[in-house]
Amino acid sequence: MSLPYSQADLSLKQPNPLYFRYQQMLANTQCISHQHPWGQICWISLGIMEISLEQQALISPANFLVWIPANTPHAAYVRQALDYTSIYVSAELAQRLPNETCLLAQTPLISALINDFCQRQVSHMQSASDHHQAELLIARLSQCERAANFLPSSQDRLLLPILNTLQAEPNNDRSLASWAQEVHSTERTLARRFQKELGMSFGQCRNRIRLLQALAWLKEDKSIQDIAWRLGYGTPSAFIAMFKQLIGFSPERYRRQIHGASHL
Template sequence: MSLSELPFSAVDRALPPPAPLTFRYEQYQADTEFDWHRHPWGQLNRISLGLLELQLPQRVLVAPADYLVWIPAGVAHAAHIRQALDYVSVYVAHDAAAALPAEPCLIAQTPLIRALLDDFCQRGLDTVSDSWDVAQAQLLLHRLQQAGSVDDYLPDSDDRLLLPILLAMRAQPGDATTLAEWAQRVHSTERTLARRFAQLLGMSFVQWRSRLRLLQALGWLKQGRTVSDIAAELGYATPSAFIAMFVRQIGITPDRYRRQLLAEGGAA
C-alpha cells in the first residue's frame, strides 16, 4: 500500500467533521513515535514545549513550540516527539483549509494566534458551535492566513554569497564572525547580505545563527554535555545567556529538557 492510500485512523473517523475547527488533546511521553499516517482534514499541530519532528515523504520538518505545523488533508507523515509534552491537534474544515498553504509548512504563533488558541485549549473545547466561538475560530483562521509560513525551521540557500557563509556556520556553530566580517570575506556589503538573508531565508543573519545553535545544543544535550560547555562552545558569553535563548525558543531550561529525554515513562 502506498502512503497516499493509507486508511484514516479510527480516532479520526470518530471525530465530528470540523465546522470550521475540531480540537483533539493529548499528553505524550518522551520519545513517542508515530508511524506513517494521514488525516481526512487539514491539521494544525501544536506542542507546549520542545521540538516536534515530522517525517514527510521528501523531507523532515522540525518545529519548536513557537510554531504550528500545518499538514494539508491526506498528506502522509510520521512523527517523533523527543520530550514529554502537551499536544493539540486542530482539524480544519476543507473550505477553510483552502485558504491555508497547499503544502506542509510552519506557521509562526503570533501573540494573537497564541492567545486565541490558548483560550480554546484552556476551556478544553472539542467542537465549535457557540456563535462567539465560531467568530473566534474565523478570526484565528484569518490570522493564520496573514501570519505567512516557512518551509523549514533552518532553511538553506545555494545563493553564491550566502552558501559559503551557511556552510561555514554549520561546520562551526559557535563562530562569532559578524555579518560585517562575513561581508568582507565574500567581497560584498553587510547591507547586501542582510537583504539576502531576509529575502532568501526569511529571517535575519542573527536569527538563522540562533536557530543553528539551538539545534546543535539539542544534540549535545542528548550526548550528556554540560550546559556550561555547550554555552561556551556555541559562543555565548555566559551560561545564563545560552539558557535564556533556549527557554525563549523551546519553553523549558536545557537541564529540564535533558531530564525529560532521560526520563523513563514521562517527564521528570
C-alpha cells in the same frame, strides 16, 4: 503518494469547523507516514517537532504551529515527552490558510485562543461562542507570520560550506566578512544570498542553529553558563536574550518544563 486514512479519522465527524484531539507523547515518539482528510494544525507544548514530507524535512520549535493541508502525506517525530494537540480544520476554513505545509508564528492572541480550547478540553465546537472563537483563531492564523521552515537548507555553492560548518561548530563566531574571504565572495553578495535562499540574515540563521543545539543540551545537566560558552556567546545574558527572542521565555523555564513533561 496516496495513503489510506486511519480508522480514528474515519470514525470522526467533520470538523465543525474545528476538531481538537489531545495526546501526551512519550520521548522519541515516531508517527509513520500518513495523511488526513482535513487540514491539520499541530501544536506542541515545548521542544521541537520534526515533520517529514515527500520533498523536505521540516523542523518546528514550540513557539510555531505547523500547518499541513488536507491529503498531505507526512510523518512526525518528537524527541522528548510533551503535550501534543492536533486541530483539524474544515474545508471551508482551510481555504483561508496556505496551500502548502508551513510554520505559523504564534502571537499572544493565537496562543490564548488555543490554550482556552485546550484547558476546557473542547473537541468539537459545542456552542456559538466556540464557533466564534474558532473563526477568530483561523482569521488570526491567516494573517500571522509564516515560514517554510524554521531552519531552511540550501545547496547554494557559497552558502553550503558556511551552513555545514555552523552545524558542526555552533560556537563558530566568524563574521560574514571573514566567510566572504573564505568562499571567495563579498560580504554584500553573501548577505543577499542568505536573504534570497533562506529568507533570513546570516546572524538569524546562526542563532537558529545555536538554538536547536541549546534545546538538546538543556535536556542534560549542563549549566546555562556552560551552554552559553559552548555556543560562542560571551555572556550568559546574550544567550538568554537570543533564547527568549526565538522561544518566548527563558532557557531555565524551558528546562523546568522538560522536567515536568518527563513525568507525563
